Amino acid sequence: MIRPHRHQPLWWAFALHRLSGLALAVFLPLHFLVLGSALNGEAVFDGVLAWSDFGLVKLAEMGLVFLLALHLLGGLRLLALEFLPWRDGQATLAAVAGSASAVIAFAFLFNAI
């Protein structure tokens, strides 16, 4: 349950940053497995990459791009917060990061299909 004191945008920004980081960490072994298949020859690598032509895999890739963009842009916001002079409107910046991530993910999907 999300406790009432957490009902504010920057708690959600924190939670999404943490969850996207964990999800990307979980994805990494799969990423290395795909890259590692190249050690068994070009044909094997191409065979594994062929999976990405399936619609569901494309959707999963879109999710991955969304998580990556969200974590990157959210991380940049945090770095700016910690290393540059303070600026108000952090909730707006977090919303911009989330929206831009969604745009990037959909752009990837439209480019891929």
Added chain:
Amino acid sequence: MGADGGNLSVRIWKGGAGGRLIEFEAPQRANQTVLDVVTWVQRHRDPGLAYRFACRVGMCGSCAMTVNGKPRWTCRTHVAKVAQDSRLTIEPLRNLPIVKDLACDMTVFFEKWRDARGRFEGRATRYDDIECIAPETPARQAVDAGIECINCAVCYAACDVVAWKPDYLGPAALNRVWTLQNDTRDAAQAERLAAVAGEAGCHNCHSQQGCTTHCPMSLNPTASIAGLKRAVFMAALRGEV
């Protein structure tokens, strides 16, 4: 504002850490604060109810409680603003040990102020002239932005990092430190920076801004902590911490 009439259904925490919520009916009044409700319950329904208050005008920081799940100063919180369907749930502040009912033990909160060296340490004596501080300087403006803390511990109760890591100094102590680090009359800034650079210090903050969201004085402890992080980083580059 709300009007006279009707009843409030008020659930109030009774007992210590293993206590429970007890339901009371209290009359609803115009301009009624949450502290008014707690006081009415104590005077008319449960004389043994323990709670803490002093000034009743938002200056002393004594009366903070958890109201419908959020930490608030109860003397300045109107019931009409926070009641949901004429229902209130009033609990002690989170992240602090309960003495009894709605009264928390604030010892650890103030011990962290002490551990963070949250005390002004001047270098001038009574024989020196009073130092002129120009109000428009960036340092003084940083002090002004954080100085009005009333030690109510609302930010401390709102902070998830304190809940997850009880040693963390917390937003109030670190906000206090930031005001002292910007006070040109203070003589212990190097030692104070070292005190907040450690395991329990400013780098624990996840910038969730729960402290800033709930601070009744509209202070921004997250900005103060970010300032401390920058100061510690620069000091680390110089090999000072």
